Amino acid sequence: xxxxxMTCSCGDVMTVDAEDRNExxxxxxxxxxxxxxxxxxEEKHPGDPVMSVADxxxxxEKEVVEA
Numbered sequence: 001x002x003x004x005x006m007t008c009s010c011g012d013v014m015t016v017d018a019e020d021r022n023e024x025x026x027x028x029x030x031x032x033x034x035x036x037x038x039x040x041x042e043e044k045h046p047g048d049p050v051m052s053v054a055d056x057x058x059x060x061e062k063e064v065v066e067a
Contacts, residue, residue: 003067004028006060010044015067028060 004024005015014031018024032040034053041050051059 004064005067006063006065008040008044008059012040012044021064021066025061025064028064029057032056032060 001017001019003015004018004021005013006028007013014028016024016027016031018027032053037053037056038050041048
C-alpha cells in the first residue's frame with residue numbers, strides 16, 4: 001500500500017493508505033460526506049458557506065497526490 005494525501009486550502013491534510021490513486025480518491029470521498037464537510041467547514045473555514053458534496057469531491061479528485 002502507498003500513502004496518498006490531499007491538502008485543503010486551509011492547510012488541513014488528509015491522508016489515506018491505498019493501492020493506487022483511484023482507491024485513495026474513493027476512500028477520501030467516502031470519508032468526506034455531507035456531515036464531515038459541514039464539520040470541517042465550521043472548524044477550519046468559519047464564516048464561509050458550506051461546500052457542496054459535489055464541489056468537495058471534485059476538489060478531492062483534483063488534489064490527491066502520492067505522499
